Amino acid sequence: MDGSQPMRIARIETFADRFVGFVRVTTDSGAEGWGQMSPYNADITATITHRQVAPWSLGRDARDIGGLVAAIPEREHKFPGSYLCRAICGVETALWDLAGKVEQKPVCELLGGTRRPLRAYASSMKRDIAPRDEADRFCRLRDAHGFDAFKFRVGAECGHDVDEWPGRTESIIPEIRNRLGPDVALLADANGGFSARRAIEVGRRLEDAGVAHYEEPCLYWELDDTRAVRDALTLDVTGGEQDCYLPTWREMVGTRVVDIVQPDVCYMGGMLRTREVAALAARAGLPCTPHSANLSLVTLFTMHLLCAIDNGGKYLELSIEEADYYPWQYGLFRSDPYVVRDGHVTISGEPGWGIEIEPAWLARAGYEKSEIA
Numbered sequence: 093m094d095g096s097q098p099m100r101i102a103r104i105e106t107f108a109d110r111f112v113g114f115v116r117v118t119t120d121s122g123a124e125g126w127g128q129m130s131p132y133n134a135d136i137t138a139t140i141t142h143r144q145v146a147p148w149s150l151g152r153d154a155r156d157i158g159g160l161v162a163a164i165p166e167r168e169h170k171f172p173g174s175y176l177c178r179a180i181c182g183v184e185t186a187l188w189d190l191a192g193k194v195e196q197k198p199v200c201e202l203l204g205g206t207r208r209p210l211r212a213y214a215s216s217m218k219r220d221i222a223p224r225d226e227a228d229r230f231c232r233l234r235d236a237h238g239f240d241a242f243k244f245r246v247g248a249e250c251g252h253d254v255d256e257w258p259g260r261t262e263s264i265i266p267e268i269r270n271r272l273g274p275d276v277a278l279l280a281d282a283n284g285g286f287s288a289r290r291a292i293e294v295g296r297r298l299e300d301a302g303v304a305h306y307e308e309p310c311l312y313w314e315l316d317d318t319r320a321v322r323d324a325l326t327l328d329v330t331g332g333e334q335d336c337y338l339p340t341w342r343e344m345v346g347t348r349v350v351d352i353v354q355p356d357v358c359y360m361g362g363m364l365r366t367r368e369v370a371a372l373a374a375r376a377g378l379p380c381t382p383h384s385a386n387l388s389l390v391t392l393f394t395m396h397l398l399c400a401i402d403n404g405g406k407y408l409e410l411s412i413e414e415a416d417y418y419p420w421q422y423g424l425f426r427s428d429p430y431v432v433r434d435g436h437v438t439i440s441g442e443p444g445w446g447i448e449i450e451p452a453w454l455a456r457a458g459y460e461k462s463e464i465a
Contacts, residue, residue, distance in 0.1 A: 247285025
């Protein structure tokens with residue numbers, strides 16, 4: 093942010109339930125912005141925000157986002173893990189919203205980007221669905237919204253080579269391809285379901301079906317296993333959604349563990365740290381297709397990021413799960429920021445994130461406040 097006069101962070105408020113947590117940052121000038129902590133156990137992350145992030149944020153210049161993001165991990169160096177990053181994300185993204193409102197620009201423009209339509213892939217979270225039913229669902233979405241890219245699940249989450257039920261992986265790959273035809277892009281996600289040996293075997297089935305993207309084939313912390321899968325296959329092996337530690341990212345990119353990096357803005361700790369991963373990948377010639385697996389603000393953050401980096405991947409991940417599966421991701425906003433037209437979504441031209449949190453949701457959420465005395 094430009095400007096010679098600092099705007100001091102005067103108050104940090106969190107509104108959270110178990111799944112989602114929003115953060116409002118207000119400065120001594122009265123300017124305010126909204127951000128989001130990482131989803132899942134967001135009520136725990138709210139406590140981290142007030143205990144370990146707010147003390148180092150209050151009184152600082154809201155314009156110095158980079159300085160704040162760099163300072164907190166050093167102040168909290170005994171706690172370098174995921175929860176600290178999840179909490180930093182709430183304040184960091186609120187500061188970007190605040191900056192956009194002050195400067196009357198969308199966040200992507202503050203980051204040097206330009207708004208544009210983004211091709212979305214319809215991302216299924218379901219494993220407890222029969223291959224035929226999943227194919228039926230994809231066909232309905234294709235016809236209703238124009239999607240031309242879809243992601244389905246193979247294996248079982250952290251499954252150690254045990255499928256969701258016997259034979260499901262072998263059945264769903266040809267079922268989805270045959271039903272959707274040769275011109276639709278297909279992606280598959282194993283969520284760490286396989287050993288390297290089994291992952292390669294499944295990967296060859298995916299290659300035969302023309303699947304282009306094979307996500308997290310092995311347990312994500314076993315980098316050597318994922319690298320072995322990448323070396324054995326010709327399709328793109330992808331991963332990184334769980335990783336928030338920058339030295340791990342340097343190893344992943346430097347030793348070519350994956351073909352496409354998939355940082356998650358909320359897990360990483362916000363826009364700047366995620367952009368650092370994207371830049372690391374760009375220098376190595378790797379594309380960045382971030383993880384954004386639900387319809388909270390993480391997908392909107394990702395949209396702004398993709399509009400501001402040069403090595404953005406082919407598509408945006410967009411959750412297709414309805415209220416019977418992910419009830420908590422609905423009713424968060426006054427209006428839907430994820431309207432799909434011809435398989436594409438577009439950022440609004442409003443300042444900051446361009447959204448309003450639903451007041452009824454805020455009224456139900458657990459509330460905490462930290463402020464300058």
